[in-house]
Amino acid sequence: MQGIVLSKNADxxxxxxxxxxxxxxxxxxxxxxxxxxxxxxxxxxxxxEVKERKNLLVRPPLANVDKCFIVLCPIPKPxxxxxxxxxxxxxxxxxxxxxxxxxxDLAEQSFLDEIAAAYKSFExxxxxxxxxxxxxxxxxxxxxxxxxxxxxxxxxxxxxxLFADQLEKVGQLSKKTERGRQTTRLVTLYKTENGYLxxxxxxxxxxxxxxxxxxxRELSAYYPDFLQARAECKxxxxxxxxxxxxxxxxxxxxxxxxxxxxxxxxILSELRNAKKF
Numbered sequence: 353m354q355g356i357v358l359s360k361n362a363d364x365x366x367x368x369x370x371x372x373x374x375x376x377x378x379x380x381x382x383x384x385x386x387x388x389x390x391x392x393x394x395x396x397x398x399x400x401e402v403k404e405r406k407n408l409l410v411r412p413p414l415a416n417v418d419k420c421f422i423v424l425c426p427i428p429k430p431x432x433x434x435x436x437x438x439x440x441x442x443x444x445x446x447x448x449x450x451x452x453x454x455x456x457d458l459a460e461q462s463f464l465d466e467i468a469a470a471y472k473s474f475e476x477x478x479x480x481x482x483x484x485x486x487x488x489x490x491x492x493x494x495x496x497x498x499x500x501x502x503x504x505x506x507x508x509x510x511x512x513x514l515f516a517d518q519l520e521k522v523g524q525l526s527k528k529t530e531r532g533r534q535t536t537r538l539v540t541l542y543k544t545e546n547g548y549l550x551x552x553x554x555x556x557x558x559x560x561x562x563x564x565x566x567x568x569r570e571l572s573a574y575y576p577d578f579l580q581a582r583a584e585c586k587x588x589x590x591x592x593x594x595x596x597x598x599x600x601x602x603x604x605x606x607x608x609x610x611x612x613x614x615x616x617x618x619i620l621s622e623l624r625n626a627k628k629f
Contacts, residue, residue: 353369353371353394353395353396354369354392354393354394354395354403355367355368355369355370355374355392355393355395356368356369356390356391356392356393356496356541356548357387357388357389357390357391357393357415357541358373358389358540358541358543358548359389359538359539359540359541360384360387360388360389360538360539362384363377363378363384364376364377365377365378365384365387365393365399367393367395367399368543369395374395376395376397376398376399377398377399378398378399378400379398379399379400381400382398382399382400382401382402386402387399387402388408388413388414388415389413389414389415389539389540389541389550390414390415390416390417390496390541390548390550391403391405391415391416392416406418406446407445407446407447409445409498409558409559410559410561411555411558411559412498412538412539412550412552412554412555412558413538413539414496414498414539414550414552415496416495416496417445417447417496417497417498417550418447418448418494418495418496418497418547419447419448419449419450419492419493419494419495419496419497419498420438420442420447420448420449420450420497420498420499420500420558421450421452421477421489421492421497421498421499421500422435422438422439422442422449422450422451422452422500422501423452423454423499423500423501423505423506423507423510424451424452424453424454424467424501424502424505425453425454425455425458425459425505425506426455426458426459426460426463427455427458428502428503428504428505430502431502432470432611432615433615433618433619434502434557435451435615436612436615436616436619437560437619438500438557438558438560439474439574440566440571440574440575440619441558441560442558443574443576444565444566444574449474450474450475450476450477450492451467451471451474451475451476451477452476452477452478452479452489452499452501452510453467453476453477453478453479454479454480454481454505454506454509454510455480455481455482455505455506456478456479456480456485457480457482457483464478466611469609469611470609470611470612471609471612472577472609473576473577475492477489477492479510481506481509481510481512481513482506482509484513486510486513486514489510489514490514490544490545493544493546493547493548493549494546494547495547495548496541496547496548496550497547497548497549497550498549498550498552498558499511499549499550499552500556500557500558501556501557502556502557503556507556508553511542511549511551514542514544514549515542515549515551538552538553538554539551539552566623567623568591568620568623568624569589569591571616571619571620571623572591572592572599572616575612575616577608577609577612578592578599578602578608578616580602580607581598581599581601581602581607581608582598582599583598584598584599584601584602585597585598585599591620592613592616593617593620599613
């Protein structure tokens with residue numbers, strides 16, 4: 353049989369398959385340390401094989417991620433450079449980044465317009481977890497999804513609004529057993545009709561260590577809103593910092609968001625100077 357790992361507690365894994373949900377340990381040849389939440393595994397009485405992964409995140413430890421919901425809100429004020437770093441990281445890992453604006457009940461129209469202008473190349477979802485208005489997000493959960501964002505943007509509130517019943521069951525378990533307490537706080541996949549959303553309690557953001565993953569000269573390739581303008585640059589090696597540059601001209605004309613361009617320059621400088629974030 354085959355299934356997906358929903359949670360991990362030491363060497364005990366919760367695996368969901370078409371036949372049901374099972375508590376399994378790895379076989380002798382398969383090490384627990386090599387199995388992650390989100391892994392597709394083969395099993396009988398034990399897990400015997402981990403299928404090839406699409407990707408693997410280290411912090412939080414999560415495999416085969418399809419979408420990342422990047423949560424921001426009016427309060428606290430967004431760190432847009434950080435948002436762009438998460439987008440670049442997602443695109444590097446083959447993950448679809450989606451912008452989620454939480455606390456829309458507090459958002460002025462000028463704030464929403466700023467987000468719409470800056471991130472017009474990406475899907476934008478608006479929610480209010482506090483008021484239970486999360487149905488638009490549910491429709492975007494497909495495959496294995498995760499949340500990322502600054503502290504206090506409401507990631508936990510979104511999880512609570514979506515999975516209150518499931519979380520209550522886990523909480524009841526944690527009161528009864530030591531195993532339950534250990535299982536609740538690391539990474540757990542919660543199921544929706546079309547996919548899974550990871551509760552990655554304790555991890556505000558993805559591990560944005562690029563080190564050797566990206567060269568600063570390749571950064572603009574991870575800005576899809578630059579794509580058309582890049583073709584207008586005089587030099588193929590253009591870093592889009594000035595001169596006869598299609599991207600700079602597009603910013604002047606309003607075809608590229610000035611905010612996104614300024615973020616690009618800041619990240620470019622960091623990569624050039626430190627070779628990593």
